[in-house]
Amino acid sequence: xxxxxxxxxxxxxxxxxxxxxxxxxxxxxxPGRVARRVNPAxxxxxxxxxxxxxxxxxxxxxxxxxxxxxxSILDNAGMTPVHNRTGANLMAGIASALIRESDMSGHLGxxxxxxxxxxxxxxxxxxxxxxxLVLVNNLFRDQLDRYGExxxxxxxxKKSIAGLDPGAVVALNADDPLVSSIGSGLEQKVMxxxxxxESYASGIMQHAADSKHCAACGAxxxxxxxxxxxxxxxxxxxxxxSRPAAEVAATHLEMLGMDGTRCTLRFPGGSxxxxxxxxxxxxxxxxxxxxxxxxxxxxxxxxxMPAVEEFTAAFGRVERVKTADREILMILAKNxxxxxxxxxxxxxxxxxxxxxxxxxxxxxxxxxxxWIWDVDFEMFRGKVTDVVCSGIRxxxxxxxxxxxxxxxxxxxxxxxxxxxLDLGLNAIGPGETLxxxxxxxxxxxxxxxxxxxxxxxxxxxGQ
Amino acid sequence: MTVRxxxxxxxxxxxxxxxxxxxxxxxxxxxxxxxxxxxxxxxxDRIHDGLHDIFFMGGGQDREQELVYLDLLELKGESLKxxxxxxxxxxxxCGGYQLFGKFYRPFEGDELxxxxxxxxxxxxxxxxxxxxxxxxxxxxxxxxxIVGFENHSGKTYLxxxxxxxxxxxxxxxNNAEDRTEGAVYLGAIGTYLHGSLLPKNPGVADFLxxxxxxxxxxxxxxxxLDDTVELRAHDSAVARARKTH
Numbered sequence: 001x002x003x004x005x006x007x008x009x010x011x012x013x014x015x016x017x018x019x020x021x022x023x024x025x026x027x028x029x030x031p032g033r034v035a036r037r038v039n040p041a042x043x044x045x046x047x048x049x050x051x052x053x054x055x056x057x058x059x060x061x062x063x064x065x066x067x068x069x070x071x072s073i074l075d076n077a078g079m080t081p082v083h084n085r086t087g088a089n090l091m092a093g094i095a096s097a098l099i100r101e102s103d104m105s106g107h108l109g110x111x112x113x114x115x116x117x118x119x120x121x122x123x124x125x126x127x128x129x130x131x132x133l134v135l136v137n138n139l140f141r142d143q144l145d146r147y148g149e150x151x152x153x154x155x156x157x158k159k160s161i162a163g164l165d166p167g168a169v170v171a172l173n174a175d176d177p178l179v180s181s182i183g184s185g186l187e188q189k190v191m192x193x194x195x196x197x198e199s200y201a202s203g204i205m206q207h208a209a210d211s212k213h214c215a216a217c218g219a220x221x222x223x224x225x226x227x228x229x230x231x232x233x234x235x236x237x238x239x240x241x242s243r244p245a246a247e248v249a250a251t252h253l254e255m256l257g258m259d260g261t262r263c264t265l266r267f268p269g270g271s272x273x274x275x276x277x278x279x280x281x282x283x284x285x286x287x288x289x290x291x292x293x294x295x296x297x298x299x300x301x302x303x304x305m306p307a308v309e310e311f312t313a314a315f316g317r318v319e320r321v322k323t324a325d326r327e328i329l330m331i332l333a334k335n336x337x338x339x340x341x342x343x344x345x346x347x348x349x350x351x352x353x354x355x356x357x358x359x360x361x362x363x364x365x366x367x368x369x370x371w372i373w374d375v376d377f378e379m380f381r382g383k384v385t386d387v388v389c390s391g392i393r394x395x396x397x398x399x400x401x402x403x404x405x406x407x408x409x410x411x412x413x414x415x416x417x418x419x420x421l422d423l424g425l426n427a428i429g430p431g432e433t434l435x436x437x438x439x440x441x442x443x444x445x446x447x448x449x450x451x452x453x454x455x456x457x458x459x460x461x462g463q
Numbered sequence: 464m465t466v467r468x469x470x471x472x473x474x475x476x477x478x479x480x481x482x483x484x485x486x487x488x489x490x491x492x493x494x495x496x497x498x499x500x501x502x503x504x505x506x507x508d509r510i511h512d513g514l515h516d517i518f519f520m521g522g523g524q525d526r527e528q529e530l531v532y533l534d535l536l537e538l539k540g541e542s543l544k545x546x547x548x549x550x551x552x553x554x555x556x557c558g559g560y561q562l563f564g565k566f567y568r569p570f571e572g573d574e575l576x577x578x579x580x581x582x583x584x585x586x587x588x589x590x591x592x593x594x595x596x597x598x599x600x601x602x603x604x605x606x607x608x609i610v611g612f613e614n615h616s617g618k619t620y621l622x623x624x625x626x627x628x629x630x631x632x633x634x635x636x637n638n639a640e641d642r643t644e645g646a647v648y649l650g651a652i653g654t655y656l657h658g659s660l661l662p663k664n665p666g667v668a669d670f671l672x673x674x675x676x677x678x679x680x681x682x683x684x685x686x687x688l689d690d691t692v693e694l695r696a697h698d699s700a701v702a703r704a705r706k707t708h
Contacts, residue, residue: 370657373483395696
């Protein structure tokens with residue numbers, strides 16, 4: 001190990017410990033930031049210690065859920081992963097994970113690097129980690145103010161993926177036309193996954209749909225049906241491109257509302273029935289993604305399936321919290337497609353509901369809050385009785401709800417998150433559930449409140 | 464008297480929640496008891512003389528913009544311009560705004576002609592102008608300001624034949640140089656502001672509805688609405704804009 005790598009590691013370790021001791025937070029990015037400042041090649045040097053190499057998980061929605069499930073699959077297979085698990089998915093987060101998992105001499109106890117990375121950070125992450133697997137789960141419009149346009153992003157991703165080692169595997173969501181287009185013409189092995197069932201399909205695209213045109217030739221895509229945003233069964237009348245056959249697929253779907261989804265998972269050489277304990281079609285994709293990644297990394301299906309069955313939500317994304325006599329269900333929603341899916345799932349639940357919507361516009365949420373106008377809040381009609389709008393942009397959210405034109409709805413605006421949570425809890429009765437839908441930094445703040453009330457454990461005390 | 468809105472390329476030109484502008488026009492008519500209809504005008508659809516009171520076009524990604532370009536220029540442009548000369552109102556955002564100007568000059572290659580509603584032209588810029596915007600505007604309601612979010616790299620310059628929609632106090636605006644934001648010509652408004660623009664700027668929304676009604680010779684005094692939530696959202700966005708720049 002070069003002296004500067006060692007210095008970087010020791011400094012990073014010191015900062016991580018201090019940060020946890022002083023309760024600044026989980027120390028999830030600061031140690032890595034410092035280490036990379038001392039030695040810019042820190043990640044590149046450290047990952048060479050991993051005997052099984054690295055796997056990268058990217059995509060707009062579902063990175064954390066997918067990576068957390070894949071981590072437990074790899075654990076079951078005896079391939080101990082080092083994983084940047086608190087959603088700190090920029091390069092500093094990767095560096096911090098490496099620091100946390102290594103001893104003072106830089107020896108890593110892990111066998112394989114499992115990193116979730118922002119779409120925009122993928123080229124840098126590929127350059128630094130030379131991964132043997134890259135998985136792209138979906139590409140939705142999310143924080144365009146940060147990433148530039150979706151098409152540009154996809155072509156940058158494709159360019160860096162094409163430069164991977166020829167022995168690497170690329171796992172792609174077949175149902176997302178922009179993602180599947182990354183696989184065409186690649187020298188590397190490509191594995192596709194998707195949903196082979198149209199029972200929850202729709203003939204109409206949601207307002208949030210993003211990718212409507214063929215990435216190869218620009219013609220407008222023909223859809224047989226839509227499943228989730230722009231995901232579905234498509235073909236291009238221009239160049240003949242179509243949705244690739246899925247090697248790993250979900251069939252026979254039955255949605256059980258907040259309790260999850262029952263389906264059959266089909267993989268090469270077998271199939272298995274499963275109840276996925278997470279709500280929404282998007283979580284079916286996350287499960288398929290993790291399975292495909294596991295198979296690509298050489299894990300046997302009979303090792304993968306038990307891990308999938310034991311899996312519970314990556315926390316912070318969907319979290320059930322008990323108060324003395326009520327329940328809070330907190331679901332992260334950070335972009336229109338994700339938000340629409342949360343609303344759709346919520347409306348499958350019986351009974352009329354109270355909801356807290358918490359909209360922040362910090363950098364990590366995206367400064368631009370225009371996207372809330374692409375969310376179909378009109379679906380609340382007849383299903384939701386009380387809405388409390390909160391967060392830095394509480395009034396923007398209140399305005400969106402006002403213009404949804406749902407007259408019978410009781411609407412309250414309270415920018416302070418803690419007060420909003422209490423207003424929401426007061427609007428429901430004992431034994432009932434309050435639904436809380438925050439953006440990313442609003443979720444972190446709300447969680448801090450719940451930690452201080454002793455309702456949940458802080459992030460860094462494990463899952 | 465029905466207000467008829469022509470929504471240009473709703474599938475292709477709707478990035479950054481531009482649809483919120485249509486929602487706002489529709490609701491503010493409905494709340495006043497004014498019947499309102501929205502017609503979607505996609506590629507291949509012709510503009511019928513005198514049919515629509517308000518036109519709307521949002522922004523799009525580069526590829527979507529390329530797809531609408533020829534259709535707008537060849538099939539709709541001349542007719543749209545005539546409707547506006549005859550009193551129709553229009554709101555065009557970002558990419559739509561650029562196409563309503565005289566031309567767009569890319570870094571390389573030929574200038575792309577626009578439909579020349581606005582005496583304005585756009586040149587490709589190297590720097591992307593992203594962030595919250597506050598501008599002084601005559602259509603800014605009680606505070607005299609409009610607020611929104613811009614995300615563009617093209618730089619637009621206005622000629623003598625149109626007025627700016629506002630003067631920027633926070634953010635970049637048309638070209639990051641002369642503090643102008645947007646353009647107004649008769650009842651047509653072009654702007655870089657998303658947000659969506661109209662919900663938080665009800666003065667601009669009502670201007671468009673008034674122009675649309677006036678075209679039909681209708682009573683243009685709109686009943687006031689309770690804009691408490693609109694103005695709170697406006698004020699908090701202004702405060703946030705000043706803090707994040």
